[in-house]
């Protein structure tokens with residue numbers, strides 16, 4: 001029993017990171033209708049930026065974390081301005097191909113500068129575990145979960161109450177009508193890439209603190225697809241739940257497969273199997289907008 | 296004084312289709328000007344050319360000028376045009392269906408200082424008590440008439456000098472149509488906002504307007520004082536649905552009117 005509880009807790013933590021990255025994905029998709037295949041690479045770049053600042057430049061962790069956030073804002077703006085904006089008005093498939101290209105470029109850049117070796121962050125939190133329902137949990141796990149939840153809360157408030165947040169939702173619903181309100185559509189696109197880069201880099205930094213990082217970190221982006229498809233491509237709440245569900249399910253299924261069947265490596269496929277089953281029942285995910293034919 | 300002057304406007308869609316062919320009109324400050332014409336004449340295109348929304352539809356101004364209080368605004372992006380004081384209520388209302396009534400209104404105030412928000416909301420709720428009752432409701436669940444009120448309220452939030460209304464009565468029940476025109480008239484009288492009103496419902500539009508234009512096929516074919524237009528037998532026949540016997544003709548076929556008008560004027 002404790003074994004499974006441990007798996008659930010690990011799943012919650014990993015899932016909260018998936019949820020963060022999924023949040024970034026959904027924000028871009030909602031505002032710009034672009035399916036961003038470089039979401040995982042944004043995680044990787046953020047993780048390496050923070051690594052570089054703390055380990056190679058020896059800055060205090062908190063400072064380098066804040067600088068990483070700033071760097072992500074600039075990265076998001078640059079990507080939108082240089083890569084996506086020239087594609088406005090092009091067929092959606094071309095735009096998607098461009099994001100795939102972007103993911104390769106980001107990955108190559110990281111390998112060029114930092115190689116393919118695994119790199120570890122210095123320990124910033126104490127090692128001494130807390131006990132949750134009798135199960136030992138590392139403080140870094142708790143911090144990861146709390147930080148993700150906090151970011152989600154901040155963005156929920158932002159989208160619900162702030163002027164820009166409401167404008168982003170309006171733009172997602174009807175671009176032309178939003179433009180007629182005097183909302184600068186291009187700024188909204190840029191802002192959505194900024195948000196995506198920031199939340200992803202936070203996810204990357206958390207992962208770096210838990211597992212260390214290497215150039216394969218971008219594969220995390222693949223996990224985001226089951227999460228967002230499960231939640232519904234355009235729902236923030238869906239992204240949160242989808243991420244958590246996928247994180248927990250893959251850990252529990254993997255653990256069960258190991259213990260009961262002696263099968264290893266189930267983790268990678270568990271999420272997709274669950275996804276297929278759920279989509280058969282709910283084709284638009286839990287919270288996705290149904291496509292309604294209007295005349 | 297003219298609030299708006301449109302001079303010799305030419306608009307092309309998709310680089311090839313010429314839709315406006317040298318259109319000129321003016322809207323006097325503080326007045327309602329009606330722009331009438333059949334479906335496909337280019338009325339919406341004219342409004343979008345003024346508000347800058349053409350760009351989003353791959354349309355382009357290739358000739359001519361749009362002047363707001365003598366300052367050129369053509370070629371500016373739509374957000375700059377809204378900031379300069381022009382606000383368009385698009386055809387079909389276009390409320391944000393998954394936002395609440397109040398969130399929709401806040402979108403209208405996007406370009407305004409924050410301090411204005413609460414007084415602006417109160418002003419809109421004063422005009423439209425219905426919107427106040429439903430402030431927390433999703434706009435998509437409201438009736439067509441309420442959505443039109445919301446669309447106009449949203450425009451008021453931007454406090455424009457010039458309001459462009461594209462067929463506000465479209466698809467509304469007759470009783471509501473009357474309400475909407477009353478509201479437009481009241482808005483103009485109380486707030487002093489200049490209005491350029493595009494309508495298919497020519498009679499109702501001319502009844503509240505001081506000046507009218509009729510366009511056909513991308514050009515203005517007739518203009519005049521609203522009251523005079525209402526009395527004009529050709530206008531009555533072609534746009535007010537009054538039969539004077541005889542088959543249906545297009546205005547183009549009765550060019551003589553233009554000459555007659557010139558003599559009279």
Ligand SMILES: Nc1ncnc2c1ncn2[C@@H]1O[C@H](COP(=O)(O)OP(=O)(O)O)[C@@H](O)[C@H]1O
Nearest residue numbers: 308312314333334335336337338339340341352
């Ligand atoms: N986005 C567009 N692309 C190409 N042609 C358009 C577009 N919008 C309108 N048109 C054409 O321009 C003409 C005028 O349309 P519009 O301005 O909507 O007329 P109205 O509002 O008077 O009904 C029509 O022939 C229409 O087919």
Ligand SMILES: [Mg+2]
Nearest residue numbers: 338339340386
């Ligand atoms: Mg029209």
